[in-house]
Amino acid sequence: xxxxxxxxxxxxxxxxxxxxxxxxxxxxxxxxxxxxxxxxxxxxxxxxxxxxxxxxxxxxxxxxxxxxxxxxxxxxxxxxxxxxxxxxxxxxxxxxxxxxxxxxxxxxxxxxxxxxxxxxxxxxxxxxxxxxxxxxxxxxxxxxxxxxxxxxxxxxxxxxxxxxxxxxxxxxxxxxxxxxxxxxxxxxxxxxxxxxxxxxxxxxxxxxxxxxxxxxxxxxxxxxxxxxxxxxxxxxxxxxxxxxxxxxxxxxxxxxxxxxxxxxxxxxxxxxxxxxxxxxxxxxxxxxxxxxxxxxxxxxxxxxxxxxxxxxxxxxxxxxxxxxxxxxxxxxxxxxxxxxxxxxxxxxxxxxxxxxxxxxxxxxxxxxxxxxxxxxxxxxxxxxxxxxxxxxxxxxxxxxxxxxxxxxxxxxxxxxxxxxxxxxxxxxxxxxxxxxxxxxxxxxxxxxxxxxxxxxxxxxxxxxxxxxxxxxxxxxxxxxxxxxxxxxxxxxxxxxxxxxxxxxxxxxxxxxxxxxxxxxxxxxxxxxxxxxxxxxxxxxxxxxxxxxxxxxxxxxxxxxxxxxxxxxxxxxxxxxxxxxxxxxxxxxxxxxxxxxxxxxxxxxxxxxxxxxxxxxxxxxxxxxxxxxxxxxxxxxxxxxxxxxxxxxxxxxxxxxxxxxxxxxxxxxxxxxxxxxxxxxxxxxxxxxxxxxxxxxxxxxxxxxxxxxxxxxxxxxxxxxxxxxxxxxxxxxxxxxxxxxxxxxxxxxxxxxxxxxxxxxxxxxxxxxxxxxxxxx
Amino acid sequence: xxxxxxxxxxxxxxxxxxxxxxxxxxxxxxxxxxxxxxxxxxxxxxxxxxxxxxxxxxxxxxxxxxxxxxxxxxxxxxxxxxxxxxxxxxxxxxxxxxxxxxxxxxxxxxxxxxxxxxxxxxxxxxxxxxxxxxxxxxxxxxxxx
Numbered sequence: 001x002x003x004x005x006x007x008x009x010x011x012x013x014x015x016x017x018x019x020x021x022x023x024x025x026x027x028x029x030x031x032x033x034x035x036x037x038x039x040x041x042x043x044x045x046x047x048x049x050x051x052x053x054x055x056x057x058x059x060x061x062x063x064x065x066x067x068x069x070x071x072x073x074x075x076x077x078x079x080x081x082x083x084x085x086x087x088x089x090x091x092x093x094x095x096x097x098x099x100x101x102x103x104x105x106x107x108x109x110x111x112x113x114x115x116x117x118x119x120x121x122x123x124x125x126x127x128x129x130x131x132x133x134x135x136x137x138x139x140x141x142x143x144x145x146x147x148x149x150x151x152x153x154x155x156x157x158x159x160x161x162x163x164x165x166x167x168x169x170x171x172x173x174x175x176x177x178x179x180x181x182x183x184x185x186x187x188x189x190x191x192x193x194x195x196x197x198x199x200x201x202x203x204x205x206x207x208x209x210x211x212x213x214x215x216x217x218x219x220x221x222x223x224x225x226x227x228x229x230x231x232x233x234x235x236x237x238x239x240x241x242x243x244x245x246x247x248x249x250x251x252x253x254x255x256x257x258x259x260x261x262x263x264x265x266x267x268x269x270x271x272x273x274x275x276x277x278x279x280x281x282x283x284x285x286x287x288x289x290x291x292x293x294x295x296x297x298x299x300x301x302x303x304x305x306x307x308x309x310x311x312x313x314x315x316x317x318x319x320x321x322x323x324x325x326x327x328x329x330x331x332x333x334x335x336x337x338x339x340x341x342x343x344x345x346x347x348x349x350x351x352x353x354x355x356x357x358x359x360x361x362x363x364x365x366x367x368x369x370x371x372x373x374x375x376x377x378x379x380x381x382x383x384x385x386x387x388x389x390x391x392x393x394x395x396x397x398x399x400x401x402x403x404x405x406x407x408x409x410x411x412x413x414x415x416x417x418x419x420x421x422x423x424x425x426x427x428x429x430x431x432x433x434x435x436x437x438x439x440x441x442x443x444x445x446x447x448x449x450x451x452x453x454x455x456x457x458x459x460x461x462x463x464x465x466x467x468x469x470x471x472x473x474x475x476x477x478x479x480x481x482x483x484x485x486x487x488x489x490x491x492x493x494x495x496x497x498x499x500x501x502x503x504x505x506x507x508x509x510x511x512x513x514x515x516x517x518x519x520x521x522x523x524x525x526x527x528x529x530x531x532x533x534x535x536x537x538x539x540x541x542x543x544x545x546x547x548x549x550x551x552x553x554x555x556x557x558x559x560x561x562x563x564x565x566x567x568x569x570x571x572x573x574x575x576x577x578x579x580x581x582x583x584x585x586x587x588x589x590x591x592x593x594x595x596x597x598x599x600x601x602x603x604x605x606x607x608x609x610x611x612x613x614x615x616x617x618x619x620x621x622x623x624x625x626x627x628x629x630x631x632x633x634x635x636x637x638x639x640x641x642x643x644x645x646x647x648x649x650x651x652x653x654x655x656x657x658x659x660x661x662x663x664x665x666x667x668x669x670x671x672x673x674x675x676x677x678x679x680x681x682x683x684x685x686x687x688x689x690x691x692x693x694x695x696x697x698x699x700x701x702x703x704x705x706x707x708x709x710x711x712x713x714x715x716x717x718x719x720x721x722x723x724x725x726x727x728x729x730x731x732x733x734x735x736x737x738x739x740x741x742x743x744x745x746x747x748x749x750x751x752x753x754x755x756x757x758x759x760x761x762x763x764x765x766x767x768x769x770x771x772x773x774x775x776x
Numbered sequence: 777x778x779x780x781x782x783x784x785x786x787x788x789x790x791x792x793x794x795x796x797x798x799x800x801x802x803x804x805x806x807x808x809x810x811x812x813x814x815x816x817x818x819x820x821x822x823x824x825x826x827x828x829x830x831x832x833x834x835x836x837x838x839x840x841x842x843x844x845x846x847x848x849x850x851x852x853x854x855x856x857x858x859x860x861x862x863x864x865x866x867x868x869x870x871x872x873x874x875x876x877x878x879x880x881x882x883x884x885x886x887x888x889x890x891x892x893x894x895x896x897x898x899x900x901x902x903x904x905x906x907x908x909x910x911x912x913x914x915x916x917x918x919x920x921x
Contacts, residue, residue, distance in 0.1 A: 252827035494811065543813035584812075584822075585831040586859040587917055591815050597822055597829045605810040605822040605829055 011052050012105055015097070018045040022094050023307045026087055030310075033082040042090070043072045047218055049097060058110040061100050067119045068093045071126040073214055080126075084314075089121050091307065171201055171219055180215035181205060240333065243294050250283075250290045251483060251580030252599075257283040258578070259601045287483070291332070298376045298385070299327030301340050305347050309372065312351045319358055319369040320351055326376035331383055335477060338457045339385070342450040346387045346473050347372070349447070354391035354471050364468060366390065383479060388472040394465040396422040403428065423465050427451040455561065455612060458484070458501040484581060486598075486608065488574035489557060491539045492547075495606045496570075497579050497598055498557060502611040504565055506573060507556040514554040527556065527567055530645075531734035534558065537618040538569040539609075542593060547571075561615040568614065577601070581608060592617060645735050646762070647714065648755065649727035652697040656731070656760040658753070663765040665717040667730055669710050684713075684724065691715070693724040699748065699768055700761070716765055723769055732756070781877065783899070785870035785906060786853060789841050792870065794899070794906045799855050803869050806849035807832075816917050823863055825854065832863040838914060840890045857915045864914070873906065875899040883907075890918065 022045045025038045032038070050065035068090065074080045096115050103111030172186035189204040197204060202216040257279055264276040306322055313320040331339075355361075355370030362368055373388040396419035403409050403425045414422065427447045454461045459477035478484070478501065486497035507529070509517045518525050518536055525536040536556070540547040549569070556567040579598040584591065595610035646658040647667075670684050675693065677683065682693040693713065713724040736755055748768025749761045783794030784803070809821035809832060820834045832852065836843060844850060850865035879900045883892055894914050899906040 248827075255827070494813075545813075582829045584829075585862070587819050587831045587833070587862075588812055588815055591812055593814060594812070597810075599824050599827060599829065603824055604808055605824050607810065607812060607822075 008056060008104065008108075011056070012101055015049055015052070015101055018048065019094050019098055019101075020303055021045065023091065024303055026090055026094070027306045027310055029082055030084070030087045036076070039072070039076045043069065043076055043218070046072055046093075053110075058100070058104065060113075060115065061097065061104075061110050064093065064096060064100075064115050064119055064122075067122040067126070071122050074126055086125050088314075089118070089125055091311075092118060093122065171216075174219040175205070175211060175215065180219065181211045185210040238293070243290075243333075246290050247294060248580075248582075250287050251582075253283050254287055254483065254578065255580060255599055255601065259603070262601055291483075292330075294333050295330035296333050296336050297328045297330055298336065298383070299324070301336055301343060302327055302374060304340075305344065305374065308344060308347060309351055312348060313355075316352060317357060318351065318355055320355055321369050321371050323371060323373045324375075325373065329376035329378060329383060331477070332479060335457055335479075338453065339459075339475070339477060342453045342461075342475070343385065343387070345447075345450050346475075347374070350387055350389040350391070350471070350473075354389035356392050360392075364392075378479075382476050385475040385477070386472055387475075388470065390470040393467040393469055393471050394423050394426065394463070395467055396420075396465075399423055399425055420464065423463055426463065427461065452612075458499060483578055485576055486579045487557065487576050488600075488606070489539070489555075489570040490572035490574065491543055491570055492545055495574070495600065495604075496539075497577070497606050497608045498559070498568075498611065499595075499608065500576060502559045502561060504558040504560055507558060507567065509554040509556070511553050514549070514552065518554070529558070529567070531732070531736070535564075535566045535618075536569060537566055537614060539614075540569070540571070542614060542618060559611050559615075561612045564615065566615060566618070579606075579608070645733065646755070647733055648731040648760065649696070649712070649714065650729040650731055651700055651727060651761075655700075656755070656758050657696065657700065657727075658734075658755060658760045658762045659714060659725075659765060660762075661733060663716055664714055665722075666715040668713045668715055668724070670713055670724075672709050672711060675711075686715075686722075686724070689722070691722055691724045693726050694769065695726045697726075697728065716769065718766075721769075725765075781875055783873050783875060783906060783908070784853065785873050786851070786866040787868040787870060788835055788839065788866055792904050792906055793835075793866075793895075793909050794873065794875075795853065795855060795864075795909050795911050797872055799911050801854045801856055801861060804852040804854065804863075807852055807863075818917055820850075820865055823852065825861065825863070828861065830854065830861050830863050832865055833915065834865045835909075835914065836865070836867075838890070838918070839894060855911055855915065857912065859915075862915050873901065875901070875906065 022042055025042045025045075029035060029038045029042065046065050046068045050062055050069055053059075053061040053065060071080075071086070071090070075082060075086070080086070096113070096118055099113060100110050100115075103109065103113070172181075172190065175181045176183045176186055185205065185208070186201070189201055189208065189210070192204055193199075193201065199207070202211075202220060205211040206213050206216055260276055261280055264273055302324055305324075309320050309322045350372050355372065356364070358368040361370060371390045373386070375384075375386040375388065377384055400409075400414040400417065400422050403422070404411050404414050408425060408428045409417070417425075427450070451461050454475055454477065457477060459475060461476075462474045463471065464474070465471040485500040487500060487503055489496055489498060507527075509527075518527055520526070525538075526533040527536050528534070538547070538549075555570050555573050557570055557573065558565055558567050560566075577600070579600075581596045582598060583596055584594060588594070592613040593610055594607045595613070596608045597605055598608055600606050645661040647661050647664050649657050649659065651657050668686070670686075674684050675682050676685070678690065682695075683690045684693060685691070693711075711726050712728070712730045713726055714730070716723050716725055734755060736753070748764050750764050752759055752761055754760070782797040784797050784800045785792055785794045787793070804825075807823040809823060811821040812819055818833050818837045820832045820837075822829050823832050824830075834843075834850070835841075844867065848867070850867065851869045852863040853866055853869065854861050854863050876899075880897055881900065882897050883895045884898055884905070894910050896908045896910045898908065
């Protein structure tokens with residue numbers, strides 16, 4: 001019984017594969033109805049399904065395939081032209097066959113789906129006779145048979161019996177196998193050839209009325225097909241489970257290698273060191289090799305999309321040309337699976353909302369046919385996928401209005417957003433722009449789900465748009481999930497891994513600083529990071545151990561999740577390590593704080609923190625969750641604004657000045673006694689060169705202040721020169737929308753602004769130093 | 777004909793239990809446990825079983841028995857379950873015993889609560905009773921009270 005199951009299993013796998021190609025072929029055929037090779041391929045797919053399902057006794061499947069085959073037969077013979085209706089019916093046939101195969105896979109039976117309507121439609125289409133009866137002219141068929149026959153003269157001739165094995169099965173055998181003719185008739189025809197009949201075997205059979213032209217032609221095609229298939233002998237099918245096991249073992253090997261290399265590095269025995277280095281190399285290569293076996297071209301996901309685009313554009317009455325670039329770009333299989341849905345969603349979205357109706361396009365001066373480009377390429381250890389349409393683009397103001405009315409941002413926040421940020425709000429939960437609900441969108445699966453799914457595998461998604469010109473979505477995803485670099489941290493006695501992909505930066509606040517640095521906003525702890533409020537989450541309290549940290553230094557890991565950043569307080573920060581991600585057992589499904597576990601170099605198990613899970617949970621448990629939310633949205637709002645980043649310094653007697661950070665190369669401290677004089681100027685030796693110093697107080701006329709022992713110096717550098725600007729004190733770096741009051745302008749000052757509650761001169765360094773002849 | 781079945785016996789508090797030998801993959805001494813914060817209390821942590829990460833369930837907690845005294849190291853019985861390997865933490869591991877089917881009886885009336893649900897019956901050995909653990913049920917987490 002298991003043997004039968006296996007054969008059915010093979011039939012299913014093969015049919016699914018063929019059907020994938022079938023859809024593609026049909027679409028190709030629609031574009032170029034004259035492509036005989038494509039028709040042949042479609043025909044073979046259906047023919048194989050028919051033959052095999054008949055063999056297994058799946059009668060409904062067989063009869064559906066049979067009517068489809070009849071229709072395809074006429075298309076192939078050129079008696080019918082491929083119309084949109086025919087293509088749709090054939091695509092629907094593929095879907096129905098897929099459903100029936102799925103039923104067979106689940107239950108072993110072909111199910112009770114009623115396909116008679118479809119079969120009737122196919123029958124009717126086949127009976128349509130635009131060529132008014134002439135199509136059946138035998139001359140056409142005979143020449144078709146002769147045509148294919150001459151292309152494979154060797155295999156059909158009995159004189160070449162011995163070579164038959166090398167070129168796939170013989171025609172006669174095929175015909176008998178398919179039940180088209182009796183074995184007796186074939187031997188008889190072969191005998192005729194032996195007696196000097198110059199005709200080919202197929203021709204003899206047709207002429208004798210033993211077989212139809214159609215049967216012979218299709219057998220010849222199958223024969224050619226078989227011959228070609230042997231080319232694929234260099235590849236084998238491998239169970240994905242086996243590859244997963246291999247990957248796990250390699251993961252183990254990597255860990256053991258890490259452990260060993262660590263031990264050996266303390267050791268001085270040369271032979272052992274040598275062996276461990278070789279092990280190191282071999283393991284790395286093996287790891288790469290096994291990773292490659294799991295790589296698949298992204299085209300495997302994309303090949304479903306032409307169909308999606310076709311069906312959708314038809315139902316929306318749009319014309320869309322899909323262009324795919326970089327199908328061969330490879331990705332880990334698990335990632336391919338994970339991005340399938342988000343990608344499909346983005347593509348549907350582009351057709352449904354992005355590309356306009358033909359008349360609107362023409363009115364806008366564009367071609368009737370919209371273009372949708374899918375592009376994939378590798379960059380910096382990541383895979384980039386772009387979905388670009390030349391449609392109407394997204395109206396940032398509409399997005400703002402919608403976001404305000406959906407309560408995602410306040411009116412005030414919305415107006416402060418740049419267009420680019422506003423457009424990115426479409427990824428917020430609870431957002432939907434479609435003014436009208438179509439059958440495609442408005443299904444409750446929004447862009448937020450797309451983003452969540454992409455972030456779950458450590459990817460990012462970004463949108464850029466230009467009104468009237470189009471929209472492009474850029475998705476970045478890692479190559480593999482199995483082995484990832486991670487930062488190890490401690491909370492209490494336990495170590496945890498944080499995937500490096502979520503990491504932005506590390507902060508350390510010393511004891512005295514720590515006490516005041518974490519402030520509470522509406523009961524939510526926050527830290528001012530370069531002038532922005534960073535929500536703070538304490539890992540220990542998330543894990544259920546409250547800890548008193550008063551007086552201790554605080555380590556903060558700044559992470560991003562769901563488009564927001566937050567700081568996670570941990571007890572200790574260790575090294576980064578390459579970790580092998582292993583899933584958690586079913587007993588730990590509820591543990592949403594962890595995305596998996598890994599084994600460390602010392603053999604202990606460490607849990608991998610789920611950054612998204614922590615962010616979500618922290619918000620849920622927060623007493624004033626909604627307020628925290630709005631603070632965070634505020635955060636996002638300010639994140640990318642094209643504001644100015646300024647260095648705040650104190651000059652002379654409590655006067656403040658701001659320098660654009662772009663003008664600052666480095667911040668340095670020099671001891672006052674390091675100052676030397678050259679050409680009447682103060683200079684210091686700095687990086688093997690002489691750095692002239694200018695006192696900002698003097699330049700601004702702020703008056704003389706006794707220099708302290710250690711000078712804070714802002715090093716400015718442009719094409720011509722390097723200058724050290726001596727300031728009273730370096731205060732802070734802020735990001736501000738600078739609202740300049742022209743009042744206090746002077747040489748080298750753009751104006752004054754209120755920054756951090758203080759009147760501050762915003763300096764124009766170029767002018768300030770440019771006026772100074774003393775500077776080289 | 778006398779049918780015999782083999783059980784791997786182990787001790788939990790004052791009770792002797794048995795699991796079918798063919799369910800047991802291996803037994804191990806105390807292993808380093810990595811606790812999983814916020815997990816169910818029966819889940820004591822994760823152990824590294826030659827590179828495989830296995831969840832360890834404390835049978836004492838599963839059976840509502842008091843926790844082991846501090847310093848008493850549990851032993852691991854790694855069993856195969858539908859969800860993969862799991863380690864059961866027990867007090868001590870005993871012999872593999874052959875039992876005679878004729879000595880089987882339903883669970884003793886003295887058992888109550890959770891233990892009653894998880895024990896399918898007893899074999900009367902010469903010197904003690906062997907309680908047969910329903911492994912499939914024992915490895916499931918109890919519904920939250």
